[in-house]
Amino acid sequence: MSAFADLPRSERLLVARRGTAYFAQRLAELTDDDLDRDTLLTGWTRRHLLAHVGYNAAALCRLLDWAATGVEMPMYESPEARAREIEEGATLSAAALRNLFDHTVARLDEKWRHLPDAAWQAQVRTAQGRVVPAAETVWMRCREVWIHAVDLDNGAQFGDFPDIMLQSLLTDIVGMWRRKNRGDGIVLEVTGMAPVAVSDGPQKQVISGPLASVVRWAAGRGAVGLTDEVPDPPPWL
Known part of the structure; x- marks a missing residue:
């Protein structure tokens, strides 16, 4: 990435x-x-x-x-x-x-x-x-x-962002969650990418979809274009 x-x-x-x-x-x-x-x-x-x-x-x-x-x-x-x-x-x-x-x-x-x-x-x-x-x-x-x-x-739309922005936002958000001990059990499955587990604990919630959709959800801007219905994400800032 x-x-x-x-x-x-x-x-x-x-x-x-x-x-x-x-x-x-x-x-x-x-x-x-x-x-x-x-x-x-x-x-x-x-x-x-x-x-x-x-x-x-x-x-x-x-x-x-x-x-x-x-x-x-x-x-x-x-x-x-x-x-x-x-x-x-x-x-x-x-x-x-x-x-x-x-x-x-x-x-x-x-x-x-x-x-x-x-x-x-x-x-x-x-x-x-x-x-x-x-x-x-x-x-x-x-x-x-x-x-x-x-x-x-x-x-x-997040889909208008350059890929480097989307990829780095995802890394940034996951890093913030980990530092703040948030997002336990969340696994992000971005189309065409290896799954990203937020924590080492048991898998509880899988978020699947295109990169722009997963980043939009993770950034707290709504679930648009994801595979399944999902809960609100943890805050990251």
Whole structure:
């Protein structure tokens, strides 16, 4: 199975930029009034989602500044501050929200383009408390833009994702479940791939289907195109 982290940096950045363009395309198809409607995320309108995606880019910029300068700059002051920022952002005008997305996307891309080579391996800390190299920000942003394009709920599908995204998302999600002792007994049977057991315990629930369908289910975005009816997946973030 291919891994996103094994790609050259230029190719990883290309996947992130493709995801940004994909999200932007779906956003452009929405009218300003459409932004008031719900997403696939419980309790969030498209306004909330757009604010989150914009502020996430700004938060990643802080991690890149940390990597470049050595001065600690957390993604968010606290989980409460992050939630408050999103709630307040959702009250902005549609034009302001669209501008927030465009502006923060441009800033993040600029930070990536100008980050010194040595700084890509500088250690920073994610909002979940993981210590990772600054290079991880590219994968973090890929997850945001590709998955949240689907969350806009206006036609984006996991089947539109590059295979490298789907394969790496599956690895990421299973790894998260294992680290958090979740998903005991789950076996993922992806068409054309060897089965993946989440734990060493007895097999209790088999999830079968094409790669895009299995990843969509595992990411908590619904059971679409799976072989059988299945329960909700364990949370992974």
